[in-house]
Amino acid sequence: MAIVALLGTLDTKGIEYGWLRKRLLAAGVEVLLIDAGVIGEPRVPADVPREAVAAAAGLDLARLRAAGDRGAAVTAMAEGAERTVLRLHAEGRLHALLAIGGSGGTSIATRAMRALPLGVPKLMVSSMACGDVTSYIGASDITMMYSVVDIAGINRISAPVLANAADAAAGMARGFARNPPPAVFGTGGRPLVAASMAGVTTAGVDAARERLTELGYEVLVFHSSGSGGRTLESLAGEGHFAGVLDLTLSEVADHLCGGLLGSGAGRLTAAGRRGVPQVVSLGALDMVKFGPPHTVPEHLRGPERRMRVHNPSVTVIRTTRSECRRLGREVADKLRAAVGPTAVCVPLRGLSTLGRPGGPYHDPDADRALFGALRDGLSGGRTELIEFDTHINDPAFGRAAAQRLHHMIATVAPAA
Template sequence: MVHVLLIGTCDTKLDELLFLRTAIEEADPNVAVSLIDVGRRQTKHDAIKYTHNKLIESYGNGQKVDELPRGELVKTMAELATALVRDLHQESDGTWIDGIISAGGSGGTSIAAAVMRYALPIGFPKLIVSTVASGDTGPIVEETDITLMYSVVDVAGLNGVLRNILSNAGAAIAGMACSYAGRRQASAAKAKIRVGITMFGVTTPGVDAIRKHLESEHDVEIYVFHATGHGGKAMERLVREGGLDAVLDLTTTEVCDLVTGGVMSAGHQRLEAAAKAGIPNIVSVGATDMSNFGPKNTVPERYKSRKLYEHNPMVTLMRTSQEEAGEVGCFIASQLRQHARDPGMVEVWLPKGGISMIATPEGPFADASADEAMFNAIKEGLNESGIQTRADERDINDASYARDIAEALMEKVRTHVTRP
């Protein structure tokens, strides 16, 4: 039997949730549905398997939540439901549940999304029917694979439109869960080495060359992450979940956005996961010559006089200054030095011939003094850390550089595999 969790605020959305429950079961009779109530107050109905009171008693030490302000209530119920779903997923090695779905407004969406982000791994079927699914969905999805379906009308009373949408959602999660269960139960093929690589438009030739070399010469599976903020977070998350065996972090441009306030920062935890995991991890400085902003007229006033480059009508790049480049280098070195569980598994490559497609000599972002400031900050920051740095005269997109850095990673993979 395939099992789907249905999570929602039963005190306000019970009729809609029950309709969705029926839609799932009618879509596939082999799918069982368990309803989790994350509402403000207890709702009594035989269909609710995990009641409000049960959630509070089991995971909230019996605390009263019905008088909490809305923001605190959403946060509290999300934390309690996350604990429950995490436990359910971990039962029987994660085979107890096969999918999760929710339907609701902004509050219910916030609770369900938090549960899906923090309790369940990437690849596990997750779907939310939401009134806010057509707006800025970044804070809902973040770096995960949550599927959103816009409700069109409010989830506040059944009507022809909402019934159609909930029926589609029920069929979708039933199909996703059955497919997931089938893949999970299928006999596993020979495992390949899973390698994560970070890429940006201006490092694409290098990444393509690395990928082609690794796939032709080694038994690997490549995962390329677009370093747009969420891409870096997604790679870090997969490492934490045990979903990657090695990382070639060629493109660390997201650190520039963290330093300057650009729009593609991956946050202060960037570069931590692979270092903490102790897996083979080669880091380079691809696209650290730039910060990212939107259309040119959205660039902050304090940066209007800086060297700007219109990558496309929606993306404007700003050249990293010498001071900012030094800060980027200090951040990279500090993160690796502080978090490296096994310094021998970490290495930093510094391509002096150009750190992006447009930062090579004569390129619009060529600035040797800024690059050198970053290189020096990294080398000084990693001095006596056990982490090796390699200065190289080639540029980051050079085909031979790509081959050599790929082989250096695989050498670390071989060393890692043979260690006791």
């Protein structure tokens, strides 16, 4: 029978977890209730008591309670919870992980969820799910459900939300138990290549993806939405990819210019640091993304600034000549640090659908500033610079970039 593991703090959320357990049992799955609480007494009995969770982290629960440090306790129990669910998964006793909580409970449970392999169902019902959940999800496939009201009792709002969560977890667990997916990053199969893409670079990246597929690769495409770039970097740093085709760098522009969808200072570093072959381009460096128009900062407005409403939730502004110069230097600095084969493919006729000749963001002066700074920054280094008299969405450009990456991978493969 499918098993749903329930992970939470049974001193503060025991009533709610007891209700969830009944709902899951009624749905026809087995339940393992794991207690990650510390301070108060558990309000329902656990299948895996808190003492065992603390011991999994190499700690004594009594000493942890006596210290009276909530932050340290949350960190310790998160570690113990992570090791506990990994053990249960290895033993075949976990087909889905479900948790509920506020900030502390969400922190504990999502650390455990992030440790589980991709494909294992993970559902977090949280009062924090309506905000920035980046730190909770990381590069994992966690499903976040907003609790609407705080997790504080069973009422006319919390009951249907929690019921939906339990029923969803039960369904996912049954599916996983019947037909577990193969290990995403297991041995065998086609070599994996990561690619970055945005709506404004789709045509070029699709052409590259199709060519790489013809050449025998499986291509994982990451949306340049902030979280997509962070996930790409995380998985590249863990060594899961044979190569990286990083044709879309809008997250670098957002990070450097204060946009909404940046991926942090670590973007464009992991493949180079690990020595993974990478082909990089400058897709979407002609724009910075924000939310609705009112979210664009005042200092980035003005009659000389081109602004466009991409959709009701996203507004983009054109990068200026000075910003493009900074971006060129930034990209060059990151790529010069790479220890593996690296090439930059530069499409001289435009970096996005908006930046094509005749398009609203076509700005040859700004593009030349970007290209010039990149050339200067890479001069004398080992990074290969290849210029194409095409637009980034020209299928020929995408195929050429894919072919270059294939050549690099084939060249280093015998030494791998």
